[in-house]
Amino acid sequence: MSDDATQSPQPRPSQQVKVVLPDDLKHGEYANFLVVSHSPHEFTLDFCQLLPSGEQGKVNADVVSRVRIPPTLVGRVLNALNTNLANYEERFGQVKALG
Numbered sequence: 280m281s282d283d284a285t286q287s288p289q290p291r292p293s294q295q296v297k298v299v300l301p302d303d304l305k306h307g308e309y310a311n312f313l314v315v316s317h318s319p320h321e322f323t324l325d326f327c328q329l330l331p332s333g334e335q336g337k338v339n340a341d342v343v344s345r346v347r348i349p350p351t352l353v354g355r356v357l358n359a360l361n362t363n364l365a366n367y368e369e370r371f372g373q374v375k376a377l378g
Contacts, residue, residue: 308326308343309328309343310326310327310328310343310344311327312328312329312340313325313326314327314342317350320349321347321348321349321350322348322350322353323345323347324348325340325345326342326343326344326345326346327340327343328340328341328343
């Protein structure tokens, strides 16, 4: 597989992007755990729900969605998350880390 296969087309600065959300995805999936891994060509984000496993002291992380992105998009994802977190905290107050 070539690098071109993992690269997503980027809109030109003058283009407007219209996000289309299919009806079957409009409710989304709840995730309270994230596993991030990578290869030379992509980052994989596994969004999970933590659920009791039935075994003492063990928890299952059931993957509810897997998203793979090219390395060239990771910085934009981080910037978007940081911007949105700052906006959220400005409106609702600081988010406190668990644990």
